Amino acid sequence: MNLSYYLETRSGHDAKKPTPITLFVRCRVNVGGNSKTQTVKLSTGKKIVAKYWDSEGQRIKPSYTGATELNSWLTTKKSAADKLLLLAGINNEELTSTRIKEIVRPLFVGSSIVEDSALSVWDVYEIFIETRSTQMVNSTIQKYKTNLSHLKEFSKEYKYPITFETLDHKFLERFVTYLIKEKKHINNTIEKSVTILKTFLNWATDHEYNTKLAFRKFKHVKEQVDIVYLTDDELQRLYKLDLTGKEALQKVRDVFCFGCYTGQRFSDIAKISREQIKGNTWNVITKKTKDIIEVPLNRYALEILEKYKGDEKPLPVISNQRTNEHLKTICKDAKIDELIPVTKFRGAEKIEGVKSKYDLIGTHTARRTFVTLWLEKGGRPETCMEITGHKNYKDFKKYIKITSKVMRVEMDNIFGSTPVMKAV
Structure with a gap:
């Protein structure tokens, strides 16, 4: 069996006008003991001007506005038709042209060039992910896919129908309950899930798939998280740590320290090339925001x-x-082992514990270390934001650890050095 899309062109048709997109279903059937190929044509309800149609790829050309959404829709429908026909074959149904139309036609009922009411939330979410996959980094796309997976699992386990109409506050309460009880997620993880869902629903609304706006009031409590960073002394210990004979660890240490001395994301450090380095400057084209940042390289980064x-x-x-x-x-070997109290909340449940600092350190720590040490040494926030690529203070603040040392430096910068008071 073969399913293909073609434009339904006719003699005398104006090439400048939209042309119907037709699904051709070709399969072999047994007629009177003889094998015969039959072709069934079904209207998709979609139209496109011929110049935007890629006949070889059976897709809309990228130059057409909305190509990604429409291509995803066509792919989803063809995949669904293929599965339904395969299931019919497994069940030994006789696939006559009439039966093929009965099976496939409901997939396209109600479809038009602007009307997508037949699309489910799952269909639209898949279109959203495909659209964003060309614009966002893989880690972000994976978060969207995980969010979609959680929604499907919730719908199945709680027997809650997911439509744009049912995504209201009753849904949010049950969905959060599911994430707490079944997934054991803490509040900050749940807050991220709700934010991702709102991002999708805003997109669906902007693209006229959704008209229900209850989601715009969705919110979940976000707990304050203590920023983990390396002190100047810890960074120097790590930088100078003798890792002779441990080449793999030495390379990881060097890359991490480079992040601490430049303030850039790990994803951008991973893409660094020699062409980006001009003298003592690293011209970064950020993977996340596509911005160009000039990062002055200090002596440690250059070393x-x-x-x-x-x-x-x-x-x-x-x-x-x-x-x-x-x-x-590596950080354990460098004695970066301060005990740090860790407090999290799962709903109203308070979860407390203590962890060694080296257990809390990851690639993200480098960027936080750069920002905090910059401020501790009296650097201006606006200059730091230029280097890190932060466009607003709200996002920048997530990386700041306002230590007593930061406050002392700023106090001295404004009012002059404070003398040490003698004990009375």
Whole structure:
């Protein structure tokens, strides 16, 4: 069986006008003991001007506004038709042209060039993910896919029908309950899930798939998280740690320290090339925001680059996961083992514990270390934001650890050095 899309062109048709997109179903059937190929044509309800149609790929060309959404819709429908026809075959149904139309036609009922009422929330979410996959980093796309998976699991387990009409506050309460009781998620993880869901629903509304606006008042409590960063002394210990004979750990340490001395995301450090380095400046094209940032390289960053000048790449970066695993070992060896109280909330339940600092350190710690040490040493926030690429203070603040040292530096900068008072 073969399913293909074609434009339904006719003699004398105006090529400048939209042309119907038709699904052709070709399959072999047994007629009177003889095998025969039959072709069934079904209207999709969609139209496109011929110049935007890729006949070889059976897709809308990227130059057409809305191509990603429409291509995803066509793919979803063809996949569904294929599965339904395969199931009919497994059940030994006789696939006559009439029966094929009965099976497939409901998939396209109600479809038009602007009307997508037949699409389910799942269909639209898949279109959303495909659209964003060309614009966002893989880690963000994975979060969208995980969110969709949680929604489907919730719908199945709680027998809650998911439509745009049912995504109201009653839904939110049950969904949060599910994430707490079944997934054991803490409040901050739940807050991220709700935020991702709102991002999708805002997109669906903007693209006219959804008209229900109850979701705009969705919110969940977010707990304050203590920022983990390396002190200046800890960073120096790590930078100078003797890792002779441990080449893999040494490379991970160097890449991490480079992040601490430049303030850039691990994803951008992983993509660094020699063409981006001009003298003492690293011209970063950020993977997340596509911005171009000029990062002045200090002596520590330059020393690290010098160490690998003979290699093909400027830095020996390995995967994020493996880097995080090695970092815990390296930081433990560097005696970065301060005990840190950790408090989390799962709903109203308070979860307390204590962890060694090296267990809390990951690639994200480097960026937080850069920002905090910059402020501790009296650097201006606006200059730091230029280097890190933060566009607003709200996002920048997430990386700040306002230590007593930061407050002392700023106090002295404004009013002059404070003399040490003698005990009375």
